[in-house]
Amino acid sequence: MAKKAEKVVLAYSGGLDTSVILPWLKETYGYEVVAFAAELGQGDELKGIQKKALATGAVKCIVKDLRKEFVEDYLWPMLKSGAVYENGYLLGTSIARPLIAKHQVDVAHATGATAVSHGATGKGNDQVRFELTFMALDPSLKIIAPWKDPNFTLTSREAAIDYARKHNIPIEQSKKKIYSRDRNLWHISHEGADLEDPWNEPKDSLFVMSRPISKTPNRPDYVEIGFEQGIPVKLNGRAVGGVKLIETLNDIGGKHGVGQVDLVENRLVGMKSRGVYETPGGAILSTAHRALEMLTLDRETMHYKQQVALRYAELVYYGQWFCELREALDAFIDITQRNVTGTVRLKLFKGQATLAGVKSPKSLYNPHLASFTMGEEYNSTDATGFIRLFGLPMKVSGLVRRQTGKTKK
Numbered sequence: 001m002a003k004k005a006e007k008v009v010l011a012y013s014g015g016l017d018t019s020v021i022l023p024w025l026k027e028t029y030g031y032e033v034v035a036f037a038a039e040l041g042q043g044d045e046l047k048g049i050q051k052k053a054l055a056t057g058a059v060k061c062i063v064k065d066l067r068k069e070f071v072e073d074y075l076w077p078m079l080k081s082g083a084v085y086e087n088g089y090l091l092g093t094s095i096a097r098p099l100i101a102k103h104q105v106d107v108a109h110a111t112g113a114t115a116v117s118h119g120a121t122g123k124g125n126d127q128v129r130f131e132l133t134f135m136a137l138d139p140s141l142k143i144i145a146p147w148k149d150p151n152f153t154l155t156s157r158e159a160a161i162d163y164a165r166k167h168n169i170p171i172e173q174s175k176k177k178i179y180s181r182d183r184n185l186w187h188i189s190h191e192g193a194d195l196e197d198p199w200n201e202p203k204d205s206l207f208v209m210s211r212p213i214s215k216t217p218n219r220p221d222y223v224e225i226g227f228e229q230g231i232p233v234k235l236n237g238r239a240v241g242g243v244k245l246i247e248t249l250n251d252i253g254g255k256h257g258v259g260q261v262d263l264v265e266n267r268l269v270g271m272k273s274r275g276v277y278e279t280p281g282g283a284i285l286s287t288a289h290r291a292l293e294m295l296t297l298d299r300e301t302m303h304y305k306q307q308v309a310l311r312y313a314e315l316v317y318y319g320q321w322f323c324e325l326r327e328a329l330d331a332f333i334d335i336t337q338r339n340v341t342g343t344v345r346l347k348l349f350k351g352q353a354t355l356a357g358v359k360s361p362k363s364l365y366n367p368h369l370a371s372f373t374m375g376e377e378y379n380s381t382d383a384t385g386f387i388r389l390f391g392l393p394m395k396v397s398g399l400v401r402r403q404t405g406k407t408k409k
Contacts, residue, residue, distance in 0.1 A: 007032040008115040008144055009108045011100055011130065012061070013042075014049045015181075017119035019056065019169050020160045021146050025117065026057040028151060031144075033058050033117075036107045038100045039065040041185025041243070056169055062107055066099060067185055071242035074099055075186060075282075078316060079289055080230040080340075081333050082309035085317045088261045090279045090286060092187025097126055098321035101133035108141055115142035122148045125268050129319030136322035157192065183208070185246050187259075187279040195274055198264055202276045209278040210254035213351045220349035221252055222356060225288040227344070230337030232285055246281040253280030257351040268318050287353045288344035295363045296339045305336050 008025060012018045012035035025031045035053035037046055046063060053061035074095050085091055104116050116134050120126035122145070131143055146152045154160045157178050164171045180192040188209050194200045204212040226234025235245055253259055259279040267273050293302060308329055315326045342360025346353045366377070 005030050005032045006115060006142075007034060007059075007111060007113040008117050008142075009034045009036050009104050009111065009113045010058075010117045011104055011119065012037050012049070012053055012058075013119075014045060014052060015119075016157060016160050016164070016171050017121075019052070019171055020154055020163045020167075021117070021119045022053065023057045023167055023169065024146060024152070024154065024163075025144070031115075034107060034111050034113060035061040036100075036104050037061065037063045038096075038103060039063060039067060040070050040096055040099075041067050041247070042183040045183065052170065056167070060111065064103055066103065067243045068241075070096065070099055070185060071246065074321075075246075076231050076242065077330055077333070078312070079232075079282075079285055080337050081312040081329065082286075082290065082293070082305065083313035083316055084286070084309070085313045086263065086265050088263045089265060089275075089277060089317075090187060090259075090261075090282045091313065091316050092184060092277065092279055092282065093182045093189050094125070094129065094316045094319070095186065095321075096182075096184050097129035097319060098133045101130045102137060102322075105134060105137045105141065108138070113141075115144050117144040117146070120145070120147065123267075123269060123271070124273075125317065125319070128268055129321075132319040133322055179206070181208075185243065185250075186282050187277055190276045190278075191273065195276060198274050202262060206276060207260070207278060209250060210257050210260055210280050213257045213260070216257045216350055217255065220347050221256065222345060222347055223249070223252060223284065224343055224345045225285065226342075227289065227292055228341050230289065230333075230340040232288070234343075246285075249281030249284045251280075253284050253348055253353065254278070256280075256348040258348055258353050259283030260351060284346060284348070284353045287355065288346055289340070291344045291355045291358045292340055292342050292360060293336075295342065295358050295360050295365055297336060298364060301336055305333070308332065 008031045010018060010022055010025065010033050012022060014037065022033055022035060025033050035058040037049050039046055050061040050063060078091060078095050083091060107113070108116055118127065118130040120130055127145060131145070134141055134143055147155070154163050157180070161171065178193050179190050182189045190206055195202065204214070224236050225232050226237070232245055233239060235248060259282060261277045261279070263277065264272050264274045297305065312326070312329055315321065315323065320326060339362035341362050342358065344355070345357035347356040
């Protein structure tokens with residue numbers, strides 16, 4: 001009796017890598033491949049994906065619309081945290097991978113699969129994000145990573161294109177149009193080709209979600225974002241759901257070139273890589289959220305939260321979403337957001353989202369205290385004793401230096 005073929009759930013985007021990996025898994029090892037595609041707001045990329053997956057060897061293709069879950073359970077917690085990786089990357093790819101992998105595990109359970117697979121390379125961060133999630137949610141599942149398989153010979157994008165052509169697999173990429181891209185509701189990333197040289201300026205033709213700065217309008221647009229406990233809930237005074245809010249801000253911000261970042265970043269696996277990111281809606285929301293926290297968080301909480309944001313960004317970037325530390329940090333962050341309620345007005349112009357006004361019923365800003373005019377609220381003579389006590393350690397050090405003949409350079 002013939003041995004039953006092992007069933008594997010492949011994270012399938014329909015892009016170059018997974019388009020060739022699907023038939024390769026079947027051809028090389030005889031796997032029954034269930035293709036899983038997540039709708040995360042990538043536009044027309046999923047059009048015809050089921051037909052394509054089945055035509056190239058999948059026994060089944062499952063597509064799930066995860067946009068609402070993506071926004072509410074992943075993007076909003078990350079936004080509230082203030083996480084930004086290495087001063088520029090708003091973590092659009094990083095935050096999506098754990099969600100995709102989580103549903104892969106669910107599909108594996110539902111279809112009786114014993115293995116899960118992904119198309120991430122052995123040089124990148126995504127392999128870690130997928131595999132850590134698999135390990136956290138079901139360590140019994142076998143992980144198949146073709147790029148790390150010694151039998152996998154498609155180890156360049158050119159080789160993958162040749163394989164696709166040989167097997168009549170439809171792909172958008174060509175050897176002249178070979179950028180590696182990842183798109184979702186939050187952003188689109190661009191890597192590879194001429195971008196591998198940091199000296200090369202990104203071409204105007206590169207941009208997808210936003211206009212090149214040279215082609216943006218000469219007049220600004222203004223938007224108002226309303227927040228409740230750190231979550232954006234209104235756009236220009238009207239209540240709007242999270243998915244629609246981000247889509248709308250992507251359109252408006254993209255028109256003005258907002259959210260374009262050119263970054264050489266430190267990958268988890270130890271090398272530097274260069275990516276160009278477009279995050280128009282995310283950049284607007286991040287700027288607005290920081291502005292509102294500026295008004296509503298006390299000094300000690302705000303400064304400590306800045307440290308937490310750095311660690312949170314690392315957890316997201318490193319693929320450690322399903323770990324206890326991230327959950328514990330979320331508990332802290334949720335408390336900090338209790339008073340982050342109000343409205344922020346931003347000016348969108350020539351690639352920038354600039355603060356144009358902020359107000360909150362929970363504001364800690366007291367105009368009478370902040371004014372240069374002295375009033376009853378603040379007794380300036382109190383500052384004399386405060387400065388003496390605050391500066392006492394420095395005064396003592398200064399006395400010691402003078403006594404020992406050593407002066408500070």
